[in-house]
Amino acid sequence: MTPTITVADLRNQSADAQLIDVRSPSEFETGHIPGAMNIPMDHIESRLEDLSTTRPIVLICQMGKRARMTAGLLEPCQLKLSILEGGTSAWAESGLPIVHSVRSRWSLERQVRFAAGLMVLTASSLALLSNLYWLFLAAFVGAGLTFAGLTDICPMAGLLQRMPWNKASHCATRLKNRELSRTCE
Numbered sequence: 001m002t003p004t005i006t007v008a009d010l011r012n013q014s015a016d017a018q019l020i021d022v023r024s025p026s027e028f029e030t031g032h033i034p035g036a037m038n039i040p041m042d043h044i045e046s047r048l049e050d051l052s053t054t055r056p057i058v059l060i061c062q063m064g065k066r067a068r069m070t071a072g073l074l075e076p077c078q079l080k081l082s083i084l085e086g087g088t089s090a091w092a093e094s095g096l097p098i099v100h101s102v103r104s105r106w107s108l109e110r111q112v113r114f115a116a117g118l119m120v121l122t123a124s125s126l127a128l129l130s131n132l133y134w135l136f137l138a139a140f141v142g143a144g145l146t147f148a149g150l151t152d153i154c155p156m157a158g159l160l161q162r163m164p165w166n167k168a169s170h171c172a173t174r175l176k177n178r179e180l181s182r183t184c185e
Contacts, residue, residue, distance in 0.1 A: 002071035
């Protein structure tokens with residue numbers, strides 16, 4: 001079993017450890033521990049060359065569950081692994097700095113779960129109140145989720161990723177009236 005490390009212990013030794021955040025890129029961008037490298041859990045096995053074989057590695061996620069699952073994937077590699085107890089949430093609750101790359105937003109996975117759940121709930125309600133044919137929408141959503149689980153291809157995630165609220169802001173720095181000003185689109 002992979003050992004855990006507390007926020008206080010990590011703060012004292014963070015210069016020695018390689019910090020690996022295993023959350024999705026969009027979650028990572030909304031807030032991560034300074035110095036952490038983003039290697040999503042589903043990419044970790046293909047990016048083993050990015051992991052240190054000499055330094056201790058601390059796996060980080062939002063609360064600790066995905067980091068523990070990632071540690072299970074890496075056990076055969078014989079690396080010096082530990083898991084941040086409480087994840088990024090515990091780090092932030094301790095009042096330590098968080099790096100924000102974009103404004104805070106829901107992770108893409110959370111958006112998919114919300115949209116799919118809302119569609120099934122709406123279709124089921126409409127089937128009960130109006131017409132049973134609405135059940136086909138619920139079945140379609142279920143089939144889409146099953147397809148996404150089997151193939152790791154999620155058309156709904158692709159659609160949601162193109163939405164304006166999931167785009168990174170494009171910032172430009174310019175000199176105006178001899179003062180540095182930052183404008184974001």
